[in-house]
Amino acid sequence: MIHDFVYDIPVRVYFGRDQLQHLGAELKKYGTRVLMTYGGGSIKRMGLYDRVVKEIRDAGLELFELPGIEPNPRIDSVRRGAQMCKDHHIDVLLAVGGGSTIDATKFIAAGACVDHDPWDFLDPAKRGTVSVDKALPIIDILTLAATGSEMDSGGVISNPETQDKYGALYPLLLPKVSFLDPTNTFTVSPYQTACGAADMMSHILEVYFNMDQDMYMLDCFMEGLMKTIIRYAPIAMREPENYEARANLMWTSSWAINGFVNGGKRLAWSCHPMEHELSAIYDITHGLGLAILTPRWMQYCLDETNVSKYVQLGTNVFGINPGQEPMAIARQTIDAMSQFLFGTLGLKRTLPEVGIDETHFAVMARKSVGGDVLQGFKPLRQHDVEQIYRMCME
């Protein structure tokens, strides 16, 4: 059945090449003291840093900076940012970067308003008692099409001390305004473009692979998003300054995970929890970990009760001939997905190729199922997840 749901995404998106002129006015709505967060030096090399600083100065705002947010952002950066907000009485946060920078900024925004450790917002042991009741407003300038953090209320943070990596969603962490300029992704390498495409693809599959009957219109939309990724990711890899390709990928990254596609489905994700354990310990790129896991997970879950979903994906997205046995179509669908991820996108196919061996499989599998069962397209227990990890060995 189609369950009731609430749709509520009040993010204003400025999309296009010539939108930063609105940055100063948008920031000013929330105050005068701005903390700008970013990662490494890429935004300086591409000239974006200078442009942003100029807009902020021209608007008469006071600028503070927190550089050095890591890929797979760490709780220490969050703690440092939250402390800066308190020390400097920050009014509004400006995240300039990809999903890692925006994710970290979300928990900085929440951490700035409380006395306790921001890790409490993420730690499953604390989440029953801790909530985000207040947060500083967030504006972001996106530089990587991948995680969709620019239009959702969630984030994922790593804690290297405990080798934990957790995600959490809080409505107050939704950005107020996102600036999506496809030209800001022109310098993204082919490899990172591929990882971003794999991440978006996984976001859609986590929702699409669901036997809960829901709305056909949303399945059509998800199929369109997947066709968009398949069409434009290779173009963006070959021609990094192809605006049409970058624009399609960027807007797709937002809509893959902003919640619209969920509709009234009861959701539980599978590949993301399994991948978070990989990147928590080995610090690999999230999209790459997802790419390795996805076809194996598809293969492990396939059975007579869910084969129709594989057939739908194969015929509607990959153009597989529908005049065959369902199981044959399903196998061709998994092959087509592998071919896209490892052939077209050129991502590594196995865990050993990215330096991961069986050492931690048992503990990672146990953590990924939360000690019991990973509810998702098909319920997975620890031994199931271990088996999927093992399928990624070759």
Next chain:
Amino acid sequence: MIHDFVYDIPVRVYFGRDQLQHLGAELKKYGTRVLMTYGGGSIKRMGLYDRVVKEIRDAGLELFELPGIEPNPRIDSVRRGAQMCKDHHIDVLLAVGGGSTIDATKFIAAGACVDHDPWDFLDPAKRGTVSVDKALPIIDILTLAATGSEMDSGGVISNPETQDKYGALYPLLLPKVSFLDPTNTFTVSPYQTACGAADMMSHILEVYFNMDQDMYMLDCFMEGLMKTIIRYAPIAMREPENYEARANLMWTSSWAINGFVNGGKRLAWSCHPMEHELSAIYDITHGLGLAILTPRWMQYCLDETNVSKYVQLGTNVFGINPGQEPMAIARQTIDAMSQFLFGTLGLKRTLPEVGIDETHFAVMARKSVGGDVLQGFKPLRQHDVEQIYRMCME
């Protein structure tokens, strides 16, 4: 090229069967004095009126009522509502009905905050000097899947004295909250269901038929919406209480016109301005007028420069064999659209069948092009529009 655009749709949508429990709390956010607007007696017959009144009373709010909003709503109802808001110091408007009720309520919300005639917000002669700078907040409960007024900032109002019918968009007229319960459309007749489907189809086609290169992902989305209408409108006509069909149609009505599909296209609509002149004079159902015009307009506009769009529609939405000459595919596409509108939906095919003859063609055509040219998929002058009207005679 893909033009810059702003995406900003901060409407909260409660979708589903069991959501009215949130009505009182949502109204209370905006004050205590509620003006409820509605049309004829259908909301009383279906029990919705009693349920809404109970929620309002239980929330301790004060209720005022404006019944009798017409299909093709008239400026007199808007004037009356605006005056009621002033007289009773209304804090928030609650529209219960279809697009007509919600459209009228939008201009009541604006008219309540000014001293001038609300028609000035619509009259093209005044619109350069008049704007909506303030409006009462609007909450709606939708009972008809058609116009998309529940998630956009526009409305269309008729002025029978002058035989004018104008639409206008003002961001402040966007509803704050929309309640979309598919069961509230169970009593919609097969005929009105068909008219609603034709209206939605036209909203999509007005955007889809555009040679301005834009985003593939949005074309895919529009194709999914059209496939949804084609799949579920006949089911809803046959089985009025089919929840899956009503839910898909309802959510599609919102997304067909809330602005998401526009992306960065330069837009100008064609069929809607032509139809508004028909229903301004003859008061026919908007969706029916659109259905009659649409295939003729498609046929009139077809040429070698735009045939690719017809081919895209035909092959992706109607499943027409792509291995043919483009012009042949285009003609089959127009036939398939006619078959859907006049065959599957059973709508009347010609203007004479709905009581319209050639008497006013010249004046209607002149008004529809705004005195000069109707920019759209293909620019249309008065003689073009007259020709299209004439094609609807048989």
